[in-house]
Amino acid sequence: MDENRMKILEMVAEGKVSVEEAQKLLGRLQSGGEATTVAVGERAALAADVSLLAAERPIPKHPKFLRVIVNVSEDEAVKVNIRVPLALLRTGIKLTALLPQQAREQIEQQGINLEALSQLDTDELIEALAALTVDVDVENAVAVRIFCE
Amino acid sequence: MIPPVLVTVKVNRVFIPVPLLLLWPLLAAALVIAQVVLPFVRVAHTTPGQRALMPLAAVRLLGALRGLRVDVDAHDGTGVHIRCW
Numbered sequence: 001m002d003e004n005r006m007k008i009l010e011m012v013a014e015g016k017v018s019v020e021e022a023q024k025l026l027g028r029l030q031s032g033g034e035a036t037t038v039a040v041g042e043r044a045a046l047a048a049d050v051s052l053l054a055a056e057r058p059i060p061k062h063p064k065f066l067r068v069i070v071n072v073s074e075d076e077a078v079k080v081n082i083r084v085p086l087a088l089l090r091t092g093i094k095l096t097a098l099l100p101q102q103a104r105e106q107i108e109q110q111g112i113n114l115e116a117l118s119q120l121d122t123d124e125l126i127e128a129l130a131a132l133t134v135d136v137d138v139e140n141a142v143a144v145r146i147f148c149e
Numbered sequence: 150m151i152p153p154v155l156v157t158v159k160v161n162r163v164f165i166p167v168p169l170l171l172l173w174p175l176l177a178a179a180l181v182i183a184q185v186v187l188p189f190v191r192v193a194h195t196t197p198g199q200r201a202l203m204p205l206a207a208v209r210l211l212g213a214l215r216g217l218r219v220d221v222d223a224h225d226g227t228g229v230h231i232r233c234w
Binding site: 064065077078079080081082083084085087088090091094095097098100101102103 | 150192193194195196199202203206209210212213214215216217218219220221222223224
């Protein structure tokens with residue numbers, strides 16, 4: 001029980017769960033510990049919940065890569081695992097300064113503000129992407145995960 | 150931004166390591182020559198200042214590729230794996 005309690009407190013410290021969620025989990029732990037007739041399965045389920053939450057991906061402070069993982073498990077299974085350095089994002093934004101004037105004018109005519117793009121704080125953008133998580137499950141046949149690490 | 154040291158490409162069972170480290174001197178020479186020559190070469194609609202920034206931008210782009218990993222595995226065991234170290 002102490003181990004589960006420690007895990008919950010660590011998750012609050014790391015920001016994986018909110019204080020309210022931690023309170024509920026601690027409450028369940030406490031009621032499970034005090035009751036004399038709590039089923040073994042119920043305690044195991046609670047421990048599994050805590051372990052599952054603890055195993056979730058931690059949010060990196062300074063993400064360096066964008067990961068895209070696709071698993072297609074239908075008849076013709078395909079696995080795609082892509083890791084793209086976020087430094088490419090920084091470099092790509094800086095490349096806008098090298099565009100010829102004519103190209104810049106044509107891009108701006110399409111409504112894209114290159115000036116604002118070049119002034120974008122890429123470090124702030126990348127840190128904002130740290131919490132990006134996209135999980136798509138289609139009938140256990142296609143699984144897509146996108147996140148930063 | 151340091152350019153990649155090694156690029157490995159594996160297509161099905163064919164594994165091709167490309168030791169870019171050995172090409173660094175050539176890359177450095179190309180950078181120096183481009184830095185000297187490009188500002189004087191006319192490239193449509195670009196200013197000499199923009200042309201002067203191009204070689205270093207190219208090296209930065211190469212450096213940004215470090216850590217790139219692309220793995221595609223098909224059901225029949227075929228696949229493409231690209232890694233940039």
